[in-house]
Amino acid sequence: MKSFYWLVKREFWEHKGGFVTAPIVAGIVALVLNVMLLITAEVLGRRWAGVGKGDSFHTNFDRAFDADNLVQAGAVLDMTLYGVTFLILGVMAIVVFFYCLGALYDDRRDRSILFWKSLPLSDTNTVLSKAASAVIVAPAIAVVTGVVAGLLLMIVVSIFATFHGVPAWRLLMEAHPFQVVFTLLLLLPLYALWALPTLGWLMLCSAWARSKPFLWAIALPVGAGIVVSWFGLMGLFNRGSSWFWTNVVGRVLGGLVPGGWVGQTTSPLVLPGHDDPAAVLQSLNLAYHYSALANPSTWIGAVAGVAMIAAAIWFRRWRDDS
């Protein structure tokens, strides 16, 4: 257990830039862009104030300044928090994608694997520590960063709201930051489960490829998809090739996309019009997210992912090319 902790720490040392710096930079960029957008909205809103009805420049932020409907205003703030976190998770997903491809390959290439293998560390622990770094440590850091950036943005929006006659604290009271953070944290296990097939596939390629794991990881599933589509054109499969692209290629390459399970669950997602943010948030509650567990695809993918991680451990033990 102590070794495992230090193995994860080792991954953190090596990938501090990707795991910590990248989300922080993404958070700062999101903050700056949103503040710029708010200022633009203020300036344009004032310039056109006399013309038309004042809603010629419409952003969702308008709703945050709607003193008549503070419920919606609070929902917009909640969405801001979700949105910023989602953006940072997206950045993290890209980082983790390449992290997985390099995790069991880079040290074979620079031969530092010979140093790690000179220590009494089991290959199982080594591979699992890298898997845990990818789908537990990195997303957790991203969520924390996202929440901090999101909260800062909430405060900025509230300050702007005071210009529109809505007291900042009044607006903030309508938001549900704790509930949002709670939901995000509870979604982390689902994220890890959903990401397993991609995690397993990328790590398998990383452990197995003698060179260019990226090309193998992309070319094999996409190539298979093209072959299936080609047969599909001739009507040989009744499943249809779009099924293969979504459920095999999509799961194997796209599992790290945050919220990838949304729209794939058995209970259809009914989104109300975008003019009702509170209702949108309501329809995307935890119960909806976790209904993904009723989808066999989630579990089949997870089993396949675990099998591929097991294969990666085997290759880590026996691949002999250093």
Added chain:
Amino acid sequence: MTAVVTANGLTKRFKNQVALDGATFQIESGRIVGLIGPNGAGKTTALKAILGLTTFDGHLSVLGLDPRKDRDKLMEQVCFIADVAVLPRWLKVRDAVDFVANTHPRFDRAKCDAFLARTKLQPGQKVKQLSKGMIVQLHLALVMSIDAKLLVLDEPTLGLDILYRKQFYQSLLEDYFDEEKTILITTHQVEEIEHILTDLMFIRDGKIVLDTDMDSLGERFAEVLVSSELAAAARELKPLDERQVFGKSIFLFDNVSRPQLESLGEVRRPSIGDLFVATMKGTYA
């Protein structure tokens, strides 16, 4: 003395070549063994087999364990420096010590700090900022602080300048080696390790062609400086090798009685280098 490594019919085949061809040998504890062979003779494959890094056929027992099955357990007692400079470039000196201290049950941190204090290494430095010699110093400090029963060194000083090379072997002898420990070294720089070895093995085409301790080496092999008039007589004793220096011939003999040789000329102990060249004649032909 107990055997640390016992190999019997060790064989490893790659697609189109045989790296190990039934190699059989035994390494006793408390020895410093040199495994010497030309390029491609199977040295590294043999070491990899001992370290459980590769599959093989035949019987191999290291500290009573099968390196294929019990690698994790084995690595608590065995340590190795494979080639130079395999420390990851992003690793900091401080983190390297922390990591090994917390993952290796037989690591002595105080010892490591003492070794590092003798070098110019700074705790905050990353491996990529270090010279090759300093990387080896760090690696050696880590490895020497591990109380391992068997230490395997594969070309540990390749590409280092002579100061670092001397210091490397000196540290090993003075600060690390004792009767409880065993060291297995491969290198091409034979003359450097000649005086520290207790045992010598030559490997050629995947087979052990010479396996002897240094004391019996001096008894078994002899180099004789023979003047030209006695050269014909010397040739009749079937020398392993003959070369000419300053109009005299130097013959290398295996298992010829000492008085007989002394009648031919001045007898001395051959260097490992000369013995190696004589034994490996025709390897690349």
